[in-house]
Amino acid sequence: MLFHTYPFIIFLAIVLPLFYLLRKTKLWLPFLLASSYVFYGMLNPWFLLLVLYITLLNYAIGIVMSRLPFDPEPGAPFYRKQIFWLWLGVFADIWPLAFFKYARFFNENLNAVFGWVHIPFRLPDPSVIMPFGIPYLLPAGISFFTFQALSYLIDLYLGKIERERNLLRFANFVCFFPNVLMGPIERAGHMLPQFERPAAFRLKNFTDGLSLFLIGLFKKLALASYLQIFVDRVYDNPGDCGAPELILATIAFGWQIYFDFSGYSDMARGVARLFGFNLVLNFNNPYLATGIGDFWRRWHMSFSRWILDYIFMPLQLMWRNWPSWGTAAALVVTFLFSGVWHVAGVFWTYIVWGLLHGFGLAATNQLERSKYYRKNVPTWIKRAGTFAFVSFAWIFFRAHTIDDALLIVKRIFIAPWSNPHIAGLIIAIIILAWIYQILHETRWRETLARTSWAWSAALAVLLVVILCFSSSGSGAFIYLQF
């Protein structure tokens, strides 16, 4: 069930009033969990087993780890045991994700190697070992609830949080319908306290939640879907397009994925707010970033903070005696992981995308932090440079193959500029979005925030008009495939 579809509206219309009716009873938390399981199970009931597995696994390891008193000193009595249980938990959490995401790719490549060296043995396709005819498909949301469960274990190991004693609360944390499919990736320290008691009934939660939802819906249905039509046309046949179209389609894709994913995140936060819950901000005007590092502090923030805390920081601290190279290596490895995680269908395009960001960060992090860069380089130059780099990397993210991506890069420089087929409305949307974000970072921010209710009402009306006159399908979200 996706937020921008009718079944979800019906789901919400049933669940929301019941939630508030049950708010003063002990049933509110079981009801919330049941609603989340219905929401998740509608996609594929079998994959609920996976949610239950992750929930019970991490709850159980939490019990074991909390029995070993926390002490970060290497000589402490339970030090080795804690490390053992942490790694056991990490592997037990990750194998389903790794299996569903990479098993087929791994087998195909290994079989190709067997073929080259004339070994007659072939690994079967992973789908043959699936029991009960469950399809070999990536379970929706698996990355997001796995990452969330991992953050619980690691934070517990680091003594940052207490163990959650209440299984019901923990189950809600692992599978909370507003963010189970595509994030934002929450932390136990932020989310678990919110399941302790239902938030007080406030009208402001409704107005804020509804306006966030409507803004997200507009971003997805009106903006992302419209840009997608143009982007798909150009990226499906890059050899037939001239340089201006390729450049515009690349810029348009940057905005399409922003509207798609930040629109989804807005809807997730809006839905959660209707129930009185706060989910973390996932996007903060990313295309106003003044450096690649700044971009990652503004883009998919819950994920970038996750890889920063759990991959980059440990690596960087481990390699700290090797100062500048250690940081660079940690950045490259971290973003290689990001690339590997984004892999969907094709492999190498996402790896190149991740490595571009990793090497880009490694090369510029000293510059970005220097006083000269921060104080003397005009902001618009920094923004334009960052956007150009990010857009260049998006070419690899969006292209169907590496060959396509290289062809696009080549044609941007050599293809003719004559007779361009440029859609004026696409350019208008992109310019308006930029102006809105720039205003958002000035003293107008307050005004924009205060009038968000009016904005979203206006957008909702516009949305209805657009939907009445358009026949284009809205499609699934880009991040559902990860």
Add this chain to the structure above:
Amino acid sequence: MTPMERLEKVFRVVFDDDEIALRPEMTANDVDGWDSLSHTNLILSVEKEFGIKFNQRELLTFKNVGDLLRSIESKL
């Protein structure tokens, strides 16, 4: 000099700001330029200044200046 004063000196050098006045409850949000990238420089400078070594897990558990200071004091 107390460990706190020595730590403050390290902070002022690392973040190039002579105005920094450390308090135990301070976090990375309170010091301009203290982010994950500058954090290693800070840790290296602290290790050098006090002649101590932190282990990786300890480093990941520090929540604020007070935690860092307690760990330093326990190693002196």
